[in-house]
Structure formats: structure tokens, C-alpha cells
Amino acid sequence: MTQPALSRRLASAAAGALVLISSGTAYANDTPTPTTPRPTKPAGGANANNIYASAAYSHIKVRQVSGPTGGRQGSLSSVDVNWKPPACWYEPVFSGDELKAFVDRTDGAGDVGIHQSWFGKGLWTDHYRDGKPEANFDDAWSMAPGYKNYNIGKNGYFWRSVAPDDQDPDSWQCGKIMFWQDADVVPKVPHAPTPKMLAEYAYNQIKVPDTEIELKPTTKSTVNVPTWVWLDKGRFQEIKVRAELPRTNLWAETTAKPVALHLDPGTEDASTLPASGNCTINDDGSIGTPWVKGDGGKIPPCGIKYLRATNGTPYQLKASITWQITWKGSDGSGGGLPDGTFETTQDMNVQEIQSVNR
Incomplete structure (x- = not known):
């Protein structure tokens, strides 16, 4: 209608x-x-x-049954622009x-x-x-x-x-x-309720951690010097929510699993590491590798190299996590839903080191 x-x-x-x-x-x-x-x-x-x-x-009652809680959180956006919950x-x-x-x-x-x-x-x-x-x-x-x-x-x-x-x-x-x-x-x-419908409803109820990435250098990057990027494994674990419809015995559990970090430097005068800008999740749930003293000459597995200084106006670095969504229902059904993303933006100041020849 x-x-x-x-x-x-x-x-x-x-x-x-x-x-x-x-x-x-x-x-x-x-x-x-x-x-x-x-x-x-x-x-x-x-x-x-x-x-x-x-x-x-x-x-419908929705509750988180596993995964990190607390801190700043946000809702997912589907990567499929044509998909929406019921x-x-x-x-x-x-x-x-x-x-x-x-x-x-x-x-x-x-x-x-x-x-x-x-x-x-x-x-x-x-x-x-x-x-x-x-x-x-x-x-x-x-x-x-x-x-x-x-x-x-x-x-x-x-x-x-x-x-x-x-x-x-x-x-x-x-x-x-x-x-x-x-x-x-x-x-x-x-349009009677089904476990899949409950899973789709729960999609919009999932709250994921704010994508706050760790950087080294922490305050100001340098032209042509890689900036290391990584994410703490403790904050980016899979999240499971359960949706139940009282008086029906219907329920579904929807799980969001982080699978990748995508970096957008905020300027064309930069390159990402890897070149695609997609940093994959490590086996332990972390993303990238934390910088340690002595890594100055190494290439980070996840990072950015800026080619031009900001000169007072910071670049807007965008970091988005892709979350893979799956579900299972009370009748044994299950499957996948479109991946979700959550994006944050932070200022990036880039300096240029001047050398003097004598």
C-alpha cells in the first residue's frame, strides 16, 4: 500500500x-x-x-549480551545504501x-x-x-x-x-x-514477525565503540615521515545483542564483528599504508602495530604518509571500522546482514622539517 x-x-x-x-x-x-x-x-x-x-x-526487548561496554559509542551505518530495517x-x-x-x-x-x-x-x-x-x-x-x-x-x-x-x-x-x-x-x-525481522530490528540497536585511533607521532606528523596508526584490541571485540518479542517465543541474536579499519587522510597530498587504506584485523583483535622506540626507520603495517604540511589548517583524518554482521534465530535460522561502518574524524597537523646546508 x-x-x-x-x-x-x-x-x-x-x-x-x-x-x-x-x-x-x-x-x-x-x-x-x-x-x-x-x-x-x-x-x-x-x-x-x-x-x-x-x-x-x-x-521488542533488546539487550547486549557480550562485547565491550562504556565509553563513547555510536550506531552503525549500513554499507548497502538500499538496505534498511523493517x-x-x-x-x-x-x-x-x-x-x-x-x-x-x-x-x-x-x-x-x-x-x-x-x-x-x-x-x-x-x-x-x-x-x-x-x-x-x-x-x-x-x-x-x-x-x-x-x-x-x-x-x-x-x-x-x-x-x-x-x-x-x-x-x-x-x-x-x-x-x-x-x-x-x-x-x-x-509482515508478521520472524527471527530475521528481529535480527534486522536489532541491527539499529547495536552500539559500537568510538573509532578513536592511536597515532605516533601523537601531536604533529612530519612530511614524508610515516605516521603509525593502531587500535587497542581490548576495545574492538565482537558485540552481540539479543532481540526478543514477548508472548511469541521469537528471538534473534545479532553479532557485529570488527573486520577492518579504513583510513582517509583528508587530503590528496598523502598516501596510506597499505595503499588501499584498509588495515585488517590481527588474530588477537587488534588493528595495526603499536609504535615502539626504535621503529623510526620502519614502515608501519597501518599508517599514513603526508606529503605536504598543513600550514595552520589541519587535515581531517577519517577512520572508519567495518563491522561484519551475522545473526541466528530461535527457529534455527540465521545468516548475514549488510556490513556496517562507524566513522570518526580527527584533526591532523603536519609539519615540514627544514634542513640547512653549510
Whole structure:
């Protein structure tokens, strides 16, 4: 489904049927009525009430299970510019008792889908208590059968679509309003959660150490004299995060393993060592070789040679770590995801030693 298609549909007579209901107001998110201002959408970070009210928040739990912690950290960027984590999916939100309590507590104010909000208790009771059919927010405007007394007493959950970013056009692909699914069963609908989906979701939750490289000389390099570059093995270990979706028995572990350091000197008047600028990871997890006294005449396995002095304006040395991403899931599945990178920039001052002939 695309957002423009829905917008056109909502501009027709169907929009009036969706928006004006005697016992409340149903809003197609991003398309409010021209005469009635839309209430502010529930929002909030860790507030559990808001999480239940809004389809912008997921119940997926992500935690780091191994790897370094602390210090400055950042998120990975995929090397594949066309790849992105899932835009939307469905997940369990309420049992029957929980849905009734939510409707009573809020007097009917919340989302039944990513792009559909109901404000008015009667909207919820008509469909989820009294069995009235309601239209799904999909291309076909398919009808969702109603429920009796919130399915209280049955073993299962009401599932709702979720989108971390409801402005993403792909989030319109999850158009079913909140629906029932028996316990211990993942619904067979497009965009139902899978271990791979959880692994992709976890990708954006991985925090990697800041790429702060060690240099020798530490303060100012010299023209035509190699600058040694290396990274401490203790900070660059593989990182594993686990994503679990409660009430589904689904989980995935996503692992990020550092595999290379890439150097960009910040000027064409320089050469890298090796020439590609790619310094590989050593067997012990370190990158490059620390400079020690007596190495002045040697060529570093990882480094830079500047050919021109900075003359007051430092070069911007960029250092980026490539992280190889793999995953495994609760059903035995697994595989790879696009490599990720994390880049930092630091000033490089370069001096030129003048020699005097007598």
C-alpha cells in the first residue's frame, strides 16, 4: 500500500464514513478531517500507558549480551545504501482483559494501527466488545469481523501493527486494524514477525565503540615521515545483542564483528599504508602495530604518509571500522546482514622539517 492511494480514498465518500461516527472519532493518521481538529496523538518514552496507546512503540526487548561496554559509542551505518530495517510489523499488545482495562482507563483513546487512531470509547466497544465489523486500513478496505466481550476468557492476544517511523512510506504496508491471534501462534499475515525481522530490528540497536585511533607521532606528523596508526584490541571485540518479542517465543541474536579499519587522510597530498587504506584485523583483535622506540626507520603495517604540511589548517583524518554482521534465530535460522561502518574524524597537523646546508 502507498500513502497517496490511501489519501485519495480518504478524500472520497469513504473518508466521511471513517471519520464521523456517533460514539467517537476515528482518525486516519496524517489525514484529519477538515472541520474537526485532531487530538494530540499519545506519545512518551518509557511510559507504559503511552506504549499501549501508540503504535509508534514496540514491545521488542533488546539487550547486549557480550562485547565491550562504556565509553563513547555510536550506531552503525549500513554499507548497502538500499538496505534498511523493517518499516512495520505486527506484534501482540493486549490480552482480552488488558484491552478492556485499556479502553476503560483511557475512555477509548489510542491506535488500532499505525495510521488509524480511535478517540471515543464507543468505537472500541462496538468492534471489540459488541461484535460490530470494522474496515481494515488496507488497499481493499477488507472487513475485520468483530469480537464478543474482548475475547475475555480466551487464550491469546490482540495484535497491532507497529512502526518506529510512521512517516516512512513503507509503514503503510501494515494496514490491518488490531486483530486476535491464539496464544503460541504467530499469525500468518504479511509482515508478521520472524527471527530475521528481529535480527534486522536489532541491527539499529547495536552500539559500537568510538573509532578513536592511536597515532605516533601523537601531536604533529612530519612530511614524508610515516605516521603509525593502531587500535587497542581490548576495545574492538565482537558485540552481540539479543532481540526478543514477548508472548511469541521469537528471538534473534545479532553479532557485529570488527573486520577492518579504513583510513582517509583528508587530503590528496598523502598516501596510506597499505595503499588501499584498509588495515585488517590481527588474530588477537587488534588493528595495526603499536609504535615502539626504535621503529623510526620502519614502515608501519597501518599508517599514513603526508606529503605536504598543513600550514595552520589541519587535515581531517577519517577512520572508519567495518563491522561484519551475522545473526541466528530461535527457529534455527540465521545468516548475514549488510556490513556496517562507524566513522570518526580527527584533526591532523603536519609539519615540514627544514634542513640547512653549510
